[in-house]
Amino acid sequence: LGGSDADTVVALSVDPVGDLYYVTATTSDNLRLPDSAAQGAVGGSNAYVGKYAIGxxxxxxxxxxxxxxxxxxxxxxxxxxxxxxxxxxxxxxxxxxxxxxxxxxxxxxxxxxxxxxxxxxxxxxxxxxxxxxxxxxxxxxxxxxxNPPSIKEQPKDASACLGGRLVLRVVAEGAGLKYQWRRGGNNIAGATADTLVIPALDAAALGRYDCVITGTCTPNATSAAVNVTTAVATAISRQPSGVAVDAGKPFTLSVAATGSNLAYQWLRNGAPITG
Missing domain, CATH: 2.60.40.730 (SOR catalytic domain)
Incomplete structure (x- = not known):
């Protein structure tokens, strides 16, 4: 019956289909029956009813x-x-x-x-x-x-200076995923990962890119087409102007710039201003 101590069958019955029901007295506290309520019993003598299903x-x-x-x-x-x-x-x-x-x-x-x-x-x-x-x-x-391949994050338009590094990335889920990047609808040899890296952008690499994703299940998924372009050099077209302001009063500084993928960070006395 599986216990390490004394296990004694005290009654036995057979139902019409041949399954056995038994009443057992035990002092075991480690019965191996996974569905037994007696599995955690401790101390003394316990009894339980069990069943053995034929077949x-x-x-x-x-x-x-x-x-x-x-x-x-x-x-x-x-x-x-x-x-x-x-x-x-x-x-x-x-x-x-x-x-x-x-x-x-x-x-x-x-x-x-x-x-x-x-x-x-x-x-x-x-x-x-x-x-x-x-x-x-x-x-x-x-x-x-x-499920069939599904795209969770589409690639985004990207630009870089000529000779610069550029990265396109797609995020998908599904089983057995495989990737094929394309430029202008044509497969790019060796571009079979979720990330496409162009180590040195040149004129021949400019154009529209997408990625075809296949998996164990069909249909395939094709990403949105994105543009790869040369970046415009950053230039300030309007400098900020100094202002005089009363203590405790708000003020505004502004700057205008041209270029690609612009990001701004204001500084005070050479230290970045949070936000």
């Missing part, structure tokens, strides 16, 4: 580590021994590491069940199959449910 069931597909695409039709299958053909099986799904089980069916018959994979967040999931008599089989290794 076995084992989930065979998925077996773990597969990638199933949302929206696809999949066959969940299992094997069973000494169980009648009329046995109904319950199949449940939960995120890996979670106990939030969702029932897929409670009336599966035979040895397989056709399931349309739902649109759930891409990630790892666990599955289990049970019978009303207490049989249980559960995946030991999670499998993955994936």
């Amino acid at each position: 076995t069931v084992e989930l065979t597909v998925p077996s773990g580590d597969e990638v199933w695409c949302a929206g696809s039709n999949r066959a969940i299958s299992w094997s069973a021994q000494v169980l009648p053909d009329s046995t109904k099986y319950s199949i449940e799904l939960a995120p890996a590491g979670s106990s939030n089980w969702t029932v897929l069916t409670r009336t599966a018959l035979g040895r397989s069940f056709s399931w349309k994979v739902p649109n759930v967040p891409t990630g790892q999931y666990q599955m289990r199959i049970t019978t009303s008599r207490g049989h249980l089989s559960r995946l030991l290794t999670p499998f993955t449910i994936s």
Whole structure:
């Protein structure tokens, strides 16, 4: 029965389908039955009722580590021994590491069940199959449910001085992602990462860029097209003017500038002013 101390069956009954029910007296406090209320008992003598369900069931597909695409039709299958053909099986799904089980069916018959994979967040999931008599089989290794590639952050227009370094980046999610950057609709050899780096911008590199993202699941995703241009040198077109102001009164300073990707930082006595 699994305890390390004295375990004694004091009563036994067999139901019409052959499952065994037993009453056991025990002084063990470490019963190996995972669903036993006596598992944490300490001291003295305890008694409990247990059940042994005749026959076995084992989930065979998925077996773990597969990638199933949302929206696809999949066959969940299992094997069973000494169980009648009329046995109904319950199949449940939960995120890996979670106990939030969702029932897929409670009336599966035979040895397989056709399931349309739902649109759930891409990630790892666990599955289990049970019978009303207490049989249980559960995946030991999670499998993955994936959605088609989706873009979470689009690339942005970028510019740099000729000879300068320029970076384009796209953020996507999905299983088995692969990237292909294009310029003017044509594939760029070797540009197969989520980040495209142009180490030294020249006239030949100017143009419109996008990225085609493929994955285990279809359809593919294509990013927005962005412009790569040469930067305009920064120049101040209007300098700020000095002002006289009464103590405690507000005042405004302004500057005008031209150029690409301008950013401003005001300083006071050479030190940056926050904000």
